Amino acid sequence: MESEHTLPNFNLEGSRAIFMAEGSGGKPTLSLGRCMLRLLSDHLHNAKGMGVPSERGVSGEGFLARDIAFRNTAGAARGQAVALRVNADMAAVYRCAVEGHQDSLYAHSFRQFYRECAVSGTVDVVFGNAAAVLQACALVAGAPVPGQSNVLTAHSRSDPAQDTGFAVHSCTVEASPALLASGVSTRTFLGRPWGAYARSVVIESYLGPLVDRAGWTGWPGAEEGRSDTVYFGEYGNDGPGAGTDGRVSWAGYHEMEYDEAAQFAVDKFIYGDDWLGATSFPYDDGI
Secondary structure, three states: OOOOOOOOOOEEOOOOEEEEOOEOOEOOEEEEOEEEEEEOOOOEEOOOOOEEOOOEEEEEEOOEEEOOEEEOOOOHHHOEOOOEEEEEEOEEEEOOEEEOOEOOEEEOOOEEEEEOOEEEEOOOOEEEOOEEEEEOOEEEEOOOOOOOOEEOEEEOOOOOOOOOEEEEEOOEEEEOHHHHHHOOOOOEEOEEEOOOOOEEEEEOOEEOOOEOOOOEOOOOOOOOOHHHHOEEEEEOOEOOOOOOOOOOOOOOEEEOOHHHHHOOOHHHHOOHHHOHHHHOOOOOOOO
């Protein structure tokens, strides 16, 4: 992951394709099953209606990535800066870095699994409407522009019948060196509801001192009552930011019991036992 590779812009389609780049300490490999990889350097518009410079996106089924850094260096001046967009079912990403400023990882849709990855950014670091599990990952909060807060997740479920959500399991939430060096007091939240039925949970993770006591925050301009229809939950976390005494008092916030938290485990939430074994990537199926 130390080596940096600039990937060219191209469209790649086919039943099987593999991209490999030589790097120090190993061979970073990007494997595409029945999917298409698009590396786009021009400005795009995503569901938020904002320009996305240098977005790298994957569409299809069976996407695997290992030991690769996806980086968008546009920075704060460019606003939203997606480093990786994934709308691929049964996608698995292992030991990768996803680095951006605002909206770093667009977990757009379908079932996704991230293991031992470092995902860094400021506002809505992981966002979208996928059913995604981030396991043994580092969520790294950067230094936002003055006046902004850090928000680690922004799920966009718009219908309670959708079986989507973000499950952060056995992860660490920490400040980036840039945030620590800034000397600025920045509020950092676990998530906010992009959609009216947003669903995000944090389970058995280490929450550093940067996590705000409220834990979660609202969506600016959202309709009245959104805090009642979301599902935000915490279970078994530790660290100086894990105390729940000062958490939001929303109807949609849950201090989960084991049975509730277990519904977001890999085996039940994304049916990982059915497909992750074939990836050769490690995973824990329960909590």
